[in-house]
Amino acid sequence: MDFNSLPYSLEFVAGSGCILTLEERTALQTSLVIVKTNYKFQRILFWGKILGLQHDYFVAQGRGEDEMTDRKSLYSLNCVDWLLLPSVTDAMVEEVSKAAQGRFKGNPSFVYEHKVSQQEGKEQEKVFSVTEEKRLAVTVHHIDEEASVVPRGAFIQSLRGLVQTNRSFGGLSESEARRLENFMHFRKPKTLQKKPIPVKAEWAPAIDFLDVLSEDIPKGSWSLQFECARRVCVLRSLLWLGLTFYHVPMTPQHGYIYVGLGMKNLDLPFML
Amino acid sequence: MQRSGRDCGEMQRLDADGTGARQAASFKAFLQKSSSRSDRNLYDHLVLLLAKIMDERPDDAVDVLEDMSLELKRASFKDTQRSLRDHVTPSVGERLAEQQLLLFKHAQDFNHEDPTVETGFPNVNESAFYLEQAGVGLGREEMQRILLALKLLVESHGLPQCRLWGKILGTESSYIIAEAEYTEGDEEQSTDEDLQEEEEEESGTQENETDPVPRSTYLHPPMVPKEALGTGANRFFYFVCNEPGLPWVKLPSVSPAQITAARHICKGFTGRLDSPVLSYPPFPGKEANYLRAQIARISAGTQVSPSGFYQTVEEEGEEEEEMAHDQCLVNPEFEGVSSLEMAQSLSSWVHHIQHILKQGRCTWVNTAMKVEEDSIEEEEAAEKDEQADEPEPEYGPPLLTNLSQDAEMFHTPPWSLRLSSTITPQHAVAVLRSNLWPGAFAYSNGKRFENIYVGWGLKYTGQGYSPCVPPPPQKEYPSGPEVTEMLDPSVEEEEEMRMALEEQQEVQQELEEDEEDEN
Numbered sequence: 100m101d102f103n104s105l106p107y108s109l110e111f112v113a114g115s116g117c118i119l120t121l122e123e124r125t126a127l128q129t130s131l132v133i134v135k136t137n138y139k140f141q142r143i144l145f146w147g148k149i150l151g152l153q154h155d156y157f158v159a160q161g162r163g164e165d166e167m168t169d170r171k172s173l174y175s176l177n178c179v180d181w182l183l184l185p186s187v188t189d190a191m192v193e194e195v196s197k198a199a200q201g202r203f204k205g206n207p208s209f210v211y212e213h214k215v216s217q218q219e220g221k222e223q224e225k226v227f228s229v230t231e232e233k234r235l236a237v238t239v240h241h242i243d244e245e246a247s248v249v250p251r252g253a254f255i256q257s258l259r260g261l262v263q264t265n266r267s268f269g270g271l272s273e274s275e276a277r278r279l280e281n282f283m284h285f286r287k288p289k290t291l292q293k294k295p296i297p298v299k300a301e302w303a304p305a306i307d308f309l310d311v312l313s314e315d316i317p318k319g320s321w322s323l324q325f326e327c328a329r330r331v332c333v334l335r336s337l338l339w340l341g342l343t344f345y346h347v348p349m350t351p352q353h354g355y356i357y358v359g360l361g362m363k364n365l366d367l368p369f370m371l
Numbered sequence: 372m373q374r375s376g377r378d379c380g381e382m383q384r385l386d387a388d389g390t391g392a393r394q395a396a397s398f399k400a401f402l403q404k405s406s407s408r409s410d411r412n413l414y415d416h417l418v419l420l421l422a423k424i425m426d427e428r429p430d431d432a433v434d435v436l437e438d439m440s441l442e443l444k445r446a447s448f449k450d451t452q453r454s455l456r457d458h459v460t461p462s463v464g465e466r467l468a469e470q471q472l473l474l475f476k477h478a479q480d481f482n483h484e485d486p487t488v489e490t491g492f493p494n495v496n497e498s499a500f501y502l503e504q505a506g507v508g509l510g511r512e513e514m515q516r517i518l519l520a521l522k523l524l525v526e527s528h529g530l531p532q533c534r535l536w537g538k539i540l541g542t543e544s545s546y547i548i549a550e551a552e553y554t555e556g557d558e559e560q561s562t563d564e565d566l567q568e569e570e571e572e573e574s575g576t577q578e579n580e581t582d583p584v585p586r587s588t589y590l591h592p593p594m595v596p597k598e599a600l601g602t603g604a605n606r607f608f609y610f611v612c613n614e615p616g617l618p619w620v621k622l623p624s625v626s627p628a629q630i631t632a633a634r635h636i637c638k639g640f641t642g643r644l645d646s647p648v649l650s651y652p653p654f655p656g657k658e659a660n661y662l663r664a665q666i667a668r669i670s671a672g673t674q675v676s677p678s679g680f681y682q683t684v685e686e687e688g689e690e691e692e693e694m695a696h697d698q699c700l701v702n703p704e705f706e707g708v709s710s711l712e713m714a715q716s717l718s719s720w721v722h723h724i725q726h727i728l729k730q731g732r733c734t735w736v737n738t739a740m741k742v743e744e745d746s747i748e749e750e751e752a753a754e755k756d757e758q759a760d761e762p763e764p765e766y767g768p769p770l771l772t773n774l775s776q777d778a779e780m781f782h783t784p785p786w787s788l789r790l791s792s793t794i795t796p797q798h799a800v801a802v803l804r805s806n807l808w809p810g811a812f813a814y815s816n817g818k819r820f821e822n823i824y825v826g827w828g829l830k831y832t833g834q835g836y837s838p839c840v841p842p843p844p845q846k847e848y849p850s851g852p853e854v855t856e857m858l859d860p861s862v863e864e865e866e867e868m869r870m871a872l873e874e875q876q877e878v879q880q881e882l883e884e885d886e887e888d889e890n
Contacts, residue, residue: 113510116825
């Protein structure tokens, strides 16, 4: 959710239940400006909030020239002091998947430990440990990979491969906003290359360079509704419960926010 | 185009003069000459034709050129008399807007209403203000619409009091839920009677056959009876709507079978009350029943209040201390606890809704006694009773137990408690968040408290939900000595038996001969 649109866009996603308190909102408005100048970001977004047992993490994301690759995430416990999250590597993802379990505790230096005893005669215990900060970074990365949403046409890919905001994006129409094919994941495309050529011929290459939401498995993992007296199109993810995307049709306003436990919903196949 | 000889000559003379531009200009003027038979000219027609081709980009354009040209000429005929008017279908947003307009109208007898009399609907805006400090809410405009919708609900159904229970999100649309106290005038048409009637019909058809089929000795496990309206899990009843402004629908009361089934499944809501709930173990009912069962579970698990706000009903001559109270009254002497105290320890909060037992009810019922009354063949039933053990009564925690007694599940504490603000703790409220039912919140600022649920209606399952295993296959027959299989004896064994028998006979014969000899 773009920082400049924060005052009014929080009302659009409030239908999911979690809102920011007034104190948090005012603190964000002040501190994010400072963060933007310090880190020299072109655009700064309020990414969301992960609820922990003792404290909550507020996450912001700064974008550089290329929106897809120049992304840096920061976290804070009180919306005032922001710390940079470590960039995610494959090794970190593996560590987190082995060791981290259960809810986020709320303490960034908490260490999760998982002991695996090897019974091959050595009888040594291998201990996998990871800090909560790394778990937070990996969770933010996963949510962006699997559940980030942008409407079709909001970003364009230039000839050099740079992904930038489309300044002449007028918004999807009401009928277009009802179809899941007009919303895309904001990540390096995975299923794009597998499309047959006659389908690709109808695309505009500058706009259609991202994966479409209707290709997500399992089908039905996105809930599309019109809220706020049917004016705003709201997409909720069932895979990551708490991710809400909003778009006001016929205007360029759109954005997504995650307010939730930070855990993937493994019960999704049973829920559908 | 036929050129007259005179024109041809003019053209040649122009060539000789030089400028191609004048050539083009004169040719263009020729094209723009209107024809004598119709109002068109060639220049405009060619422009339109090329524009149409550019827009439509037909396949094999060169072959369909003449057809397109004819079509253009035909289409230019304008019908000035239009007898058909445009039929405008209102979009979904417009229809909802018309329905929501009713929210803003005054009630018809507004003039007779006394604004100072306490009305049944709550001050949702005040709650929304405090809930916003707690970090939960639906947005100020939506809360305002909900307030007006609750006002309509109270007026149309004549409810003495109602409360906003919360919102449950669904895949196609969400539910906004209002809770109302049960009053004595409400009667409900129970739909569970249909299920019982079906069972009786099935057993009835078996008796009518000419060749009686052997009656199975299987007795259904006795159904746990529903709790009476106004007590236990059915203490309140609930109204739902999809959007504020749409009509409120009353949910049916909940039965223990539905609660036990809901405990074993993990199913999302679609937003339509009549959609089926397909799951294993099968859920007895539709989404309306499932929604009601989840509401009952969430209320029993997460509705809390500051300790001291409610007090138990004191009955005279209470002999059994184990009797569970199911009602509690507002304590008129409650002075309020400061929010700092409330935020420090869980023992300053208590549950004020009865816990639901494993049976699915709040008060335990001995189902074994029912079997004697209902069954037709009393002898068999009596025998069964002697064999079966008496079921043990189930006890739950009594009403108004404080939250520090709640059990920890999946290595997470069941509640998270904090102050809403660390910078200004003097004006902060105490916020309680449930970890078992993510989405259940409660706040207290000393005198005032409120509970709300905004979420997906599912319990926290830890590592992930694993469905029940189906029961093991039943034995076909009871095992006994006449039914068990035995191996046929082999030839050697038969030989041995025969030898042993012969020896025995010989020994007996010798004994008899000896006796005869003696005699």
